[in-house]
Amino acid sequence: MSVDILAIAAHRDDVEQTCGGTLLKMASLGHSTGILDLTKGELGTRGTAEDRAREAEAAAKIVKASWRQALDIPDGRVENTWENRLKVARVIREQRPRVVILPYWKGRHPDHYTCSTLGYEACFLAGLTKLDPDATANDDSPQHTPQDAGATGNPHRPFKIVYATLYYDVRPTFVVDITEQFEARFEALMAYKTQFSDQEAGKGIFPARDEIRSRIEAMARFYGLMGGVTYAEPFLQKEVGLVDDLTLIPVKSI
Numbered sequence: 001m002s003v004d005i006l007a008i009a010a011h012r013d014d015v016e017q018t019c020g021g022t023l024l025k026m027a028s029l030g031h032s033t034g035i036l037d038l039t040k041g042e043l044g045t046r047g048t049a050e051d052r053a054r055e056a057e058a059a060a061k062i063v064k065a066s067w068r069q070a071l072d073i074p075d076g077r078v079e080n081t082w083e084n085r086l087k088v089a090r091v092i093r094e095q096r097p098r099v100v101i102l103p104y105w106k107g108r109h110p111d112h113y114t115c116s117t118l119g120y121e122a123c124f125l126a127g128l129t130k131l132d133p134d135a136t137a138n139d140d141s142p143q144h145t146p147q148d149a150g151a152t153g154n155p156h157r158p159f160k161i162v163y164a165t166l167y168y169d170v171r172p173t174f175v176v177d178i179t180e181q182f183e184a185r186f187e188a189l190m191a192y193k194t195q196f197s198d199q200e201a202g203k204g205i206f207p208a209r210d211e212i213r214s215r216i217e218a219m220a221r222f223y224g225l226m227g228g229v230t231y232a233e234p235f236l237q238k239e240v241g242l243v244d245d246l247t248l249i250p251v252k253s254i
């Protein structure tokens, strides 16, 4: 049981909005993908946490994610605590992703930007050989007991961490062409029926379906233009790009 790429986000439907097309594309390239939602969505204006669970499962099928789980961190109260870092580190050790997708570290919603730092620090912790996340769940210091490490005991750190920046106005360092995946990604978002179908509850704060589609399309086109393709999703990496052959660098300059 492991995934090549793991997307971590605060709320169910964040992944669909920010990197669902990329996940679907990676699955179609033969990589296994997973989604970790930190919260269950119990504070949402529309629908219950149970509705969300069903919808998240349907959306995961559409983006062809082979694994999805929601942690029990309270909705609206994603905090970068030792306990929460261990919860995420346990999943990193279990799923052993090569690539982790996190939300960008700035944003309007505190859960989103906190998830970014929490996720990064959990990736770091997951690689510490002497850390046993099960033994230290209620402790404030790591225990040095690698010999009785359980199922989540084998250290693992992802090779690459990239940040999905769609929620924030920042220039991405790269975009992923999702022209082929755009429709399916929109359907994955629409799988959150209690959120996005036209209805009375929350009418003042939630746009109608047609409006959502226009907005999502405008954003995907905007980032698509940056990459010289029709639709794309934006990402940022902290590291520089490494190039072997200058003649193969994509995206036209002039």
Ligand SMILES: [Zn+2]
Pocket: 010, 011, 014, 109, 112
């Ligand atoms: Zn969210």
